[in-house]
Amino acid sequence: MGFVLWCPRCGVRLREGEYRPWCPRCKGPLEAEGLPRLGPVLGEGSTPLVEVGGGVRAKMEYLNPSGSFKDRGAGYSLRLASMLGYDCVVVDSSGNTGLSTAVYSARLGLRARVFVPRRASPGKKVLIRAAGAELVEAASREEAARLAEAEAERCFHVAHPTSPLFLEGVKSLGREMAGEARSGSTVLVPASSGTLLLGIYRGVKEAGRDFRLIAVQSPAAYSLKGLVPELGLTGGGEGKLLDALLLARPPRLGEMARAVVDSGGGVVVVGDEAVPGAVRTALRKGFLIEPSSAAVFAALEVLREKGILPGDTILVLTGSGLKYASLLEKLSAGAI
Amino acid sequence: MGFVLWCPRCGVRLREGEYRPWCPRCKGPLEAEGLPRLGPVLGEGSTPLVEVGGGVRAKMEYLNPSGSFKDRGAGYSLRLASMLGYDCVVVDSSGNTGLSTAVYSARLGLRARVFVPRRASPGKKVLIRAAGAELVEAASREEAARLAEAEAERCFHVAHPTSPLFLEGVKSLGREMAGEARSGSTVLVPASSGTLLLGIYRGVKEAGRDFRLIAVQSPAAYSLKGLVPELGLTGGGEGKLLDALLLARPPRLGEMARAVVDSGGGVVVVGDEAVPGAVRTALRKGFLIEPSSAAVFAALEVLREKGILPGDTILVLTGSGLKYASLLEKLSAGAI
Numbered sequence: 028m029g030f031v032l033w034c035p036r037c038g039v040r041l042r043e044g045e046y047r048p049w050c051p052r053c054k055g056p057l058e059a060e061g062l063p064r065l066g067p068v069l070g071e072g073s074t075p076l077v078e079v080g081g082g083v084r085a086k087m088e089y090l091n092p093s094g095s096f097k098d099r100g101a102g103y104s105l106r107l108a109s110m111l112g113y114d115c116v117v118v119d120s121s122g123n124t125g126l127s128t129a130v131y132s133a134r135l136g137l138r139a140r141v142f143v144p145r146r147a148s149p150g151k152k153v154l155i156r157a158a159g160a161e162l163v164e165a166a167s168r169e170e171a172a173r174l175a176e177a178e179a180e181r182c183f184h185v186a187h188p189t190s191p192l193f194l195e196g197v198k199s200l201g202r203e204m205a206g207e208a209r210s211g212s213t214v215l216v217p218a219s220s221g222t223l224l225l226g227i228y229r230g231v232k233e234a235g236r237d238f239r240l241i242a243v244q245s246p247a248a249y250s251l252k253g254l255v256p257e258l259g260l261t262g263g264g265e266g267k268l269l270d271a272l273l274l275a276r277p278p279r280l281g282e283m284a285r286a287v288v289d290s291g292g293g294v295v296v297v298g299d300e301a302v303p304g305a306v307r308t309a310l311r312k313g314f315l316i317e318p319s320s321a322a323v324f325a326a327l328e329v330l331r332e333k334g335i336l337p338g339d340t341i342l343v344l345t346g347s348g349l350k351y352a353s354l355l356e357k358l359s360a361g362a363i
Numbered sequence: 364m365g366f367v368l369w370c371p372r373c374g375v376r377l378r379e380g381e382y383r384p385w386c387p388r389c390k391g392p393l394e395a396e397g398l399p400r401l402g403p404v405l406g407e408g409s410t411p412l413v414e415v416g417g418g419v420r421a422k423m424e425y426l427n428p429s430g431s432f433k434d435r436g437a438g439y440s441l442r443l444a445s446m447l448g449y450d451c452v453v454v455d456s457s458g459n460t461g462l463s464t465a466v467y468s469a470r471l472g473l474r475a476r477v478f479v480p481r482r483a484s485p486g487k488k489v490l491i492r493a494a495g496a497e498l499v500e501a502a503s504r505e506e507a508a509r510l511a512e513a514e515a516e517r518c519f520h521v522a523h524p525t526s527p528l529f530l531e532g533v534k535s536l537g538r539e540m541a542g543e544a545r546s547g548s549t550v551l552v553p554a555s556s557g558t559l560l561l562g563i564y565r566g567v568k569e570a571g572r573d574f575r576l577i578a579v580q581s582p583a584a585y586s587l588k589g590l591v592p593e594l595g596l597t598g599g600g601e602g603k604l605l606d607a608l609l610l611a612r613p614p615r616l617g618e619m620a621r622a623v624v625d626s627g628g629g630v631v632v633v634g635d636e637a638v639p640g641a642v643r644t645a646l647r648k649g650f651l652i653e654p655s656s657a658a659v660f661a662a663l664e665v666l667r668e669k670g671i672l673p674g675d676t677i678l679v680l681t682g683s684g685l686k687y688a689s690l691l692e693k694l695s696a697g698a699i
Contacts, residue, residue, distance in 0.1 A: 069649050070411025071422050077406045087406050090426050093651060094685055134649030142600035150688045157684070157691035159646055310495055313405050315429060315471030348493070349430055349685035352486045 028110065031130065031192060032057040034316065046111060048179055048186030049278070056279050059191035068106050069134050071098035072199050076207050076341070079312060083327065083340045086204065089316050093158075094347030096200060097127035100187055100222060103196025106129045108183035114138065118185035119175035121168060121219075121273045122151035123346050128185050129160035138264045140178060142171040148270055148317075150350040188220035189278045194229065197222050201230015210237045212339040214290070215323045215330075218242035218251065219272040221283040228286040238341075240292040242283070243326045245272040245319075253293045254284035259329035264296025266361075268354075269302065271319035271346055295326035306358040315348035320360070365447060368393040368527060369543050375514045382447060384515055384522030385614070390526045392615050404442050405470050407434035412677070415648060419663065422540060423630035425652050426428050429494075430683030432536060433463035436523055439532025441467045444519035454521035455511035457504060457555075457609045458486050458487035463527055464521050465496035476514065478507040484606055484653075486686040504609045524556035525614045526653035530565065533558050537566015540677065548675040549628070551659045551666075554578035554587065555608040557619040559681065564622040574677075576628040578619070579662045581608040581655075587630045589619035598634025603688075604699075605620035605638065607655035607671065607682055631662035642694040654694070 029063060033040040034050035035058050041047060050057055067073075075087045088096035090316045100122065108116060115138040118128040125141040132139035139160035143152060144167050165171035175184060187193040204214070204227065218224045224242055231238050241258060242251055245266030266272060287293065297305070302318050305325035307318050323342040330336040348355050357363045369376040370386035371394050372523050377383060386393055403409075411423045424432035437460065442569040444452060451474040454464040460479040468475035468520040475496035480503050481490060491498045501507035511520060520543055540550070540563065554560045567574050578587055579595065579603030602608060613619060623629065633641070641661035645652050659678040684691050693699045 036502075067411070067413075070413045070426070073409075073411070075403070075406025075409070075428075077403075087428065090406070090428065092411075092423065093650065130649050130651060134645050153688040153692045154651070154685065157646060157688065157695040158649075158651065159695060308491060310542040311469050311492075313428065313466050315466060315490070317493065339443065347685055349490065349683055350688070352493065352686070354488040356489045359495060 029251045030059055030061040030063070044111065046183065048184040048191045056189040057191050059195065060190070062195050063263050065103055065106050068102040068131060069098070071102045072203065079342065082338065085314065085342045085343065085344050087344055088200065089320060089344050089347040093127045093130040094350060095123040095127060096197065096223060096345050097124045097187070098131070099199050100196035101127040101131045101185065101192035104185055104190060104192040105137060107192055109135045109137060113183040115182035116185060117178045117182045118142070118210040119171040122147040124185065124270055125155050126151055126158065129155045129158035133159045142175045144168045144171050144250045146270065148350060150352070154350065167306055187222050188274065194222055194226055194254045197226025198230035198233065201227040202234050205231045205234030205236040208238065208339055208341055211239070211270040212240045212341060213241060213336065214341045214343060215241050215243055215326055216343045217272055217319060217322060218244055218283065219228050219248060219274045219275040219277065219343055221309050223343065224283055225279060225286060227329060229337055230288065238290060240287050240290040241326065242287055242292070243322050244294055244296050245269040246296055246298055247295050248272050248275045250275055250277055250280050251284055251287065255287040256293035258293040259326065259333060261296065261301040261325060261329055264299025267299055268318040269322060271317060272322070273357070296327045297322040303358045303363050306355065310355070310359055314344055316344050317346040317348050317351050318354070320345045366395055366397040366399070370415060377546045381449065382519065384520040385525045392525040393527050395531065398531050401439055401442050404438040404467060405434070407438045408539065415678065418674065419678065421650060421678045421680050423680055424536065425680050425683040428685055429463045429466040431459040431463060432533065432681050433460045434467070434531035435535050436529035436558055437463040437467045437521065440521055440526060441471050441473060441497070442629065443528055449519035452521060452581060453511045453514045453516035453518045454478070454523070455507035457607055458483040459607055460521065460523050461491050462487055462494065465491045465494035469495045478511045480504045480507050480609070482606060484686060486688070489522040490686065500609040519657040523558050524610065530558055532560055533562025534566035534569065537563040538570050541570030541572040542569045544574070544675055544677055547559050547575070548677060549575045549577060549672065550677045550679060551577050551579055551662055551680055553608055553655060553658055554580055554619065554677045555584055555610045557613040557615045561615060561621055561622060561675065564626065574626060576623050577662065578623055578628070578630045579658050580630055580632050582632055584608050584611045584632055586611055586613055586616050586625065587620055587631050591623040592629035593632070594629040594671060595631040595662065595669060597632065597637040597661060597665055600635025601637055604654040605658060607653060629683055631665055633658040633661045637661040639694050639699050642691065646691070646695055652680050653682040653684050653687050654690070656681045
């Protein structure tokens with residue numbers, strides 16, 4: 028295990044093969060050198076890329092084994108955790124990372140505790156327990172993070188918003204997309220913790236391509252505000268239907284902003300009232316995705332109306348709608 | 364559209380390019396000549412094949428776009444229906460085909476009516492409506508079939524247990540598996556309407572391979588009884604948890620039996636009391652699948668105990684557990 032984690036902020040270098048979810052001195056996100064390339068653990072990755080029409084395609088990341096792109100990060104992190112000798116795992120999550128952690132922990136024979144905010148999707152909470160993890164509900168996303176941190180001494184902490192291992196796993200998506208689209212393509216990507224955005228950015232760079240990255244955020248977690256060009260804002264609200272886009276202060280925010288700006292992209296904020304229509308658009312095209320994923324369809328419409336959507340475009344569809352049956356039914360029927 | 368449908372039982376040949384869900388004279392299943400090879404409609408197919416351990420692998424068909432292998436058949440049938448000029452679709456289904464039809468109808472701009480038995484999974488019913496189809500509940504699986512038939516004059520009837528188009532779509536799974544496993548491999552496959560079993564059988568043959576096919580059935584729909592070698596029977600029951608294995612008299616039963624016997628295989632019947640354990644086994648290995656799919660794990664155990672499982676084995680995991688969150692949670696906790 029010849030990897031080394033180090034802190035770009037304060038310079039700390041950990042011992043070879045030592046894992047920490049963040050810098051032990053300044054708590055900043057760590058970087059990694061010499062991480063191994065690992066194959067899929069449970070068939071994650073290699074998801075379909077299909078036509079949406081008008082030069083737009085959709086990357087169906089929701090068809091990963093636990094129903095979200097998080098499987099790329101969880102698969103990689105937990106395989107490495109297992110190789111490092113850990114036998115237990117903790118994570119705090121708004122839902123998808125929690126389920127992914129539960130599924131991959133089961134797969135790899137690790138015990139998992141998952142801390143979720145109370146407002147996480149009921150379907151996801153039930154599935155996390157079904158997959159065999161212990162579920163702990165917290166008052167908020169931040170409280171869930173504090174509770175998980177308290178257990179991070181004994182167990183492997185997935186810590187997806189900071190961990191360079193999780194990011195390394197998600198990079199496989201960027202490498203994959205680099206083989207599927209030309210340089211200069213635009214990618215619309217929901218951005219909360221930033222692992223998806225940064226994983227794509229790094230993976231694409233590594234493969235020698237350049238994509239324009241447009242982040243899609245909720246008004247309730249508009250972390251990129253003032254840091255990158257605002258290409259559209261469909262209104263405000265509390266982001267009630269966007270329960271996978273809750274992280275208001277992602278630890279890699281500076282890097283997220285630099286990636287967006289460097290790529291020539293920007294951010295679109297999707298207000299609450301635009302979500303039901305976006306979900307119906309997605310369903311009409313056959314995409315059974317969760318509302319937080321459907322937000323990219325609202326962003327697409329905004330960019331089209333403004334005439335600022337050139338050339339090839341890819342929508343990253345992040346999470347499965349199968350976890351949201353009742354909500355989708357109501358949205359589909361126009362009852363919300 | 365140079366295809367012709369004909370009846371192997373009574374000899375009727377339809378006009379070139381004419382579709383009927385079954386023979387207009389004897390109501391038997393039709394065969395097809397000259398069907399076109401069509402690509403995926405929404406990224407269906409090319410599902411992961413992953414290790415289970417001990418020479419056993421799992422084909423993750425539940426990662427198709429609507430969460431089941433049915434997408435292969437629905438994608439093919441409905442693309443062809445669209446090419447033939449139909450603008451509406453009907454289907455009767457215990458759930459998965461209904462959802463698949465709803466999703467692919469939305470994708471292709473077709474109106475869909477889906478007839479399901481009342482005992483179909485609540486999650487699936489909700490999702491069928493969410494995907495934009497009209498859902499009609501019937502007293503039983505048979506009653507759903509009668510209601511759909513009454514509408515089959517105006518609209519394209521998916522009729523998956525008889526239609527040679529649906530079977531043609533599912534054949535892509537057999538061709539795919541033929542490229543992933545050696546001749547002589549054993550395949551454990553849930554068998555209800557028979558399209559999965561026959562699709563694999565025909566696709567594998569077409570690719571010049573031979574797999575031994577072992578059908579897995581519910582005691583409530585043990586259609587192969589007395590027709591093929593019974594390799595195991597774990598007990599009886601009403602098949603309450605096996606709601607995707609409801610069809611007691613599949614129209615292609617004779618052909619199903621010949622395929623199993625010709626392949627050197629047999630049938631394993633999974634009784635009610637074996638299902639919860641099978642679901643827990645599946646979840647422990649990271650497979651979020653529905654109980655009807657998990658039945659193959661119970662069958663695997665029976666075959667292992669009897670020492671009749673030679674060489675390479677593939678379990679076909681047919682349907683997603685994301686549609687069964689609450690039920691899986693109860694099964695996982697041992698409450699059922």
